[in-house]
Amino acid sequence: MMKSYIDARPALKRFIHWLLVPANEARPRRWVSWVLNPFVHERHVSARIRSRARLDVLPFNPFKMGANSLIEDFSVVNNGVGGVVIGKNCLLGIGSTVIGPVSIGDNVIIAQHVVLSGMNHEYKSVVTPIRDQSVTTAEIVIEADCWIGANVTITAGVTIGRHSVVAGGSVVVYDVPAYTVVGGNPARILKQYEPESGQWMSATAAATLLASVHE
Template sequence: MKAYLDQNPRLKQFVHWLLIPRNEARPRLWVSWLVNPFLHQRHRSSKVRASVRLDVLPFNPFSMGEHSVVESFSVVNNGVGPVRIGARCTVGIGSVVIGPVTLGNDVIMAQHVVLSGLNHGYEDVSRSIREQPVVTRPIVIEDECWIGANVVITAGVTVGRHSVVAGGSVVTRDVPPYSVVGGNPARLLKQYDPGEKAWVKPTVRV
């Protein structure tokens, strides 16, 4: 269906209008009420608080595993890429998740975290940035990670398993598994050494 619509721009534009009001990002109510609950995979024990802005559309995947929670005043948007939330995850109060984003299992996101797999094109100076195509690169947060308050993770970043991102950090490159990073831009602060069975500071900061 997607391939067929891509080959028929006018039909694609009409279908897009049926799903989303012009110049808006959130789906029409009929999509939220009558389509999304039957199309997307949400475990019955998962919770999305009433004040969450769930901008979820049928043409990209959205899923939540068991006992996961999206807390109040957050925004989740799969308009340009899938959003997959694993089991026993918490998306903290006031956070923003714009796909393509994948959270593994047992991920903790504190308050006001921004994960955006989306970037706006800007290279063509003859057109406004608003009119230029968007570019997406997936964000992956692997199992057991803790993302501190007010963190920004940029498109294309993978945070490795059981890692910690300190509050207020801006993460612009991949984080190795079993690491602690912090700062703007985030840098490696500690890493687990299986030989010493301890979290140690790197000898050379990267």
Template sequence: MRRLFNILKSKPKLKKVIHWLLIPSNEARPRLWVKWFLNPFYHTREKGSIIRSSSRLDVLPFNDFHLGRKSIIEDFTTINNGVGNVLIGSNTFIGIGDVIIGPVEIGNNTIIAQYVVISGLNHDFQSLDLPISKQPINKKLIKIDDDCWIGANVVITSGVHIGKHSVIAAGSIVTRDVPPFSVVAGNPARLIKQYNLKTKVWEKVD
């Protein structure tokens, strides 16, 4: 399958036809036949994982989607791998109403609360001769390491790396990397606490 999509990249006209067969024009959601007959054989879900019935999986076969063991995607969440992989580790919780747009990698034992937006995709806007919706897109991987807690209503922008066992306070806008064992808050999010490995205490950061 991967080889087939690599061939299609070199044949724009054929690629356009295949794309239409997979996705209706001007939409992001794949056709039902893709959801029913293609995705179950191409994407991977490990034992004990749960995807609630009202979740929206806009996942396509030309990028990967993986849900790890005993992980949960809650109701009204949208997952989109149209421009990049969405890989979710084991024992991870994706909360109600979240939006995850690849490329995104989320580690193990991570909690993502309600109404969080994690998007590795951006639209260019430099040209004034084209509507922004018609301009090229750019993408940068968002990576969230193991054991993190992402609070409700957080926005994580493309290219951000959140280090292990970090906490993102509710309502924060994360625009730059977060070191491991840190607490950040605000818009834009800034470092407010960090774990001192020597004293074994969470310390405030001035």
């Protein structure tokens, strides 16, 4: 109800946003990080955030960290346009960037310099600077037990199925089925495990199966 009240009053909304974030910046004011966020966000007592990580998190969207999860130095987490939820026993590697909306399941390894961005800038007008155009959001979901290699980019709206691997340097623009290894730019299936048979399928067989499912 409070959010609806504020959203219906643009001047009040702009003022409150100014109280929370300096103009033309993404990082919240210090008082927000020190006073508001600790009481609003759900961070397990065993979750750790290295001292040189940057948390651009605000109280009006979720930010959650489960037990024994770690955000390494030089990483950036931003929930300004969508929540960021990190499960239990997760690692966000050195120099990685997470821009919500992003949901990360339990036991996920995210290596160094990975970019997960659930936000995009629109490009509808050729006379308006892109930075002044609207943004769109679509949630990235990384299900439990995944491994995301170094220097990977995962684009808005993509789901990585449980127990999958994304090879280093890949750019993922399509959903990845569970128990699948993908790699490349754009990422393609390299192999996939078939639980019913207990066998690994080749890339060709996995792609054929996936195509038949989507028909």
